[in-house]
Amino acid sequence: MTALRAVLALAMVSVAVVLQVSLFPHFAWEGVVPNLALLVVVAAALTRGPEFAAVLGFAAGLFVDLAPPADHIAGRWALALVVVGYVAGRIRSDISTDTGAGGRPGATAVVIAVAASSFIGTSVFALSGLLLDDVGASVGQMLQVILIAVVWDVLLTPLVLPLVMAVFGRLWPPQRVAVA
Amino acid sequence: MGLRRSGLDRERRDGVRRPRLSVLAALLLACAVLMALDYRGGQSSPVEPARRVMGEALGPVESATASGVRPFAGLSELFRSRDSLRDEVDRLEQENADLRSKVAASGFDRSRLEQLEGLTRAATTWGYALAPARVIALGPSQSFKRTVTIDAGTDAGVRPDQTVLCSDGLVGRVIRATRTTATVLLILDGESVVGGRIGVSRELGFLRGRGEVGEAGRLDLELVDHAVTPSEGDAVVSWGSEGGAPYVERIPIGRVTEVYSSPRETAKRAVIEPYVDFSALDVVGVVVPDDTEGDRSLVRADGGVR
Incomplete structure (x- = not known):
């Protein structure tokens, strides 16, 4: 059962990555597309907490790093999404303290979590590129891309997050996750 | 996962489990090792086989997804600015709704035919044999790389370091090829x-x-x-x-x-x-040796198709 859940989670991540490179370029804005893999990781963090999300973030990052046509140094998106998973998970724990034990985050909280995660994720990726001399764009372009990415991810949140969070909620029923 | 059960005793009062530092440290270390391996390795990087496996597995999926959505979206709309999209919408709205759907369908076929004809023209004008291919995936700007995936791979005779062009001119070069797909570095990339x-x-x-x-x-x-x-x-x-x-x-x-x-x-x-x-960018051609045998007909330098 645990293995099956892991496979399902990975399947969701791979669907997200394929849609990101094959479908979303049709809607790209200055070449920036919604970061679906990141949204899946944030959804995992909001339903399952930081540890699970960090592990899933690592797997999702590997997919983004290795799936064609990626050509940057492998491990950069993995690092970015591990950080995203952890941070989004911590945001969830802050929300839960506010709304009561194991409470599901409200809409505003989800949007804030997505915006923060998107900003952190793309920034960590860009910074790792600067450190590894694997840049490909000027700092000005990077800032522009980071901001457009935040807008995209927030726009996609109402369409993607409730669905993915519901799937994670089904796979891991909440009473077994949050014992209060 | 197994992590859940052993973590139950770590539940905090508020019902949220604190992440174990060991797991985080292991993940971060794994990322660092991966980056170091790929950074030092260059072309012969130990990550390269993993990339190929991933390409072999996901290439056909990307190809299927791209051909599934292409009639609806049309790759010609890639990266379009909002202004040109708005103009497009204005233009379309002037058309009769009934006619519009017909025009969209036949226009899509016609533009593809035109692009293929353009490719044949390019092969004869410039004198190279071309393996025709279509763009099936684009790297997001978030990765700061200008790369695309095309649906021709080693089965079609495509190898790394071959020139990719379209009827208008130079597109880029092949940097990596799997059986059914190849990754192309566009000349617009910052490292090209x-x-x-x-x-x-x-x-x-x-x-x-x-x-x-x-x-x-x-x-x-x-x-x-x-x-x-x-x-x-x-x-x-x-x-x-x-x-x-x-x-x-x-x-x-x-x-x-x-x-x-x-x-x-x-x-x-x-x-x-x-x-x-x-x-x-949609239909492109990869410059291949004249005697290449592959899974598709080549556009020959003399304009013939074989």
Whole structure:
């Protein structure tokens, strides 16, 4: 059962990555597309907490790093999404303290979590590129891309997050996750 | 996962489990190791086999997804700015709703046919055998790389370091190929350098991408001979690498739009607008040896299809 859940989670991540490179370029804005893999990781963090999300973030990052046509140094998106998973998970724990034990985050909280995660994720990726001399764009372009990415991810949140969070909620029923 | 049960005793009062530092440390270390391996490895990186496996597995999926959504979206709309999209909407709204659907369907086929005809023309004009392919995936701007995946791989005779072009001019070069797909580095990429010859003077220079696509996609040209001043409107063609890899010669790249000279730099710098509309990249051709046997018909240099 645990293995099956892991496979399902990975399947969701791979669907997200394929849609990101094959479908979303049709809607790209200055070449920036919604970061679906990141949204899946944030959804995992909001339903399952930081540890699970960090592990899933690592797997999702590997997919983004290795799936064609990626050509940057492998491990950069993995690092970015591990950080995203952890941070989004911590945001969830802050929300839960506010709304009561194991409470599901409200809409505003989800949007804030997505915006923060998107900003952190793309920034960590860009910074790792600067450190590894694997840049490909000027700092000005990077800032522009980071901001457009935040807008995209927030726009996609109402369409993607409730669905993915519901799937994670089904796979891991909440009473077994949050014992209060 | 198994992590859950052992973590139950770590539940905090508020019902949220604190992440174990060991797991986080292991993940971060794994990322660091991966980056170090890939960074040191370069072309023979130990990550390369993993990339190939991933490409073999996901390539067909990307191909299927792309052909599934193409009739609805049309790759010509890639990277379009909001303004041009708005114009497009205005134009479309003037059309009769009934006619519109018909036009959309047949226009899609017609534009594809035109692109294939263009490719045949390109093969005869420039004298190279081409393996036709279509763009099936684009790297997001968030990765700061200008790469695309095409649906021709080693089965079609495509190998790394082959030139990719379309009917308008030079597109890029193949950097990696799996059985059914290949990854192409566009000349717009920030790390792409192409040798070029400029205008009637035939002077040599190097074209570097700026890492931008769409309307703003430009290349910077630096001339080898500092005494030469390019003039606006001059055409730039590829210089050609030794043995035709990664770039074959005499492929049009773009035209000079601006010329800069600063007292600080001795060399003149020119800005090149590429002929290829990278925002509408769809049918491309990979320059392959004339005798290539593959899973598809080649467009031959004499215009024939085999």
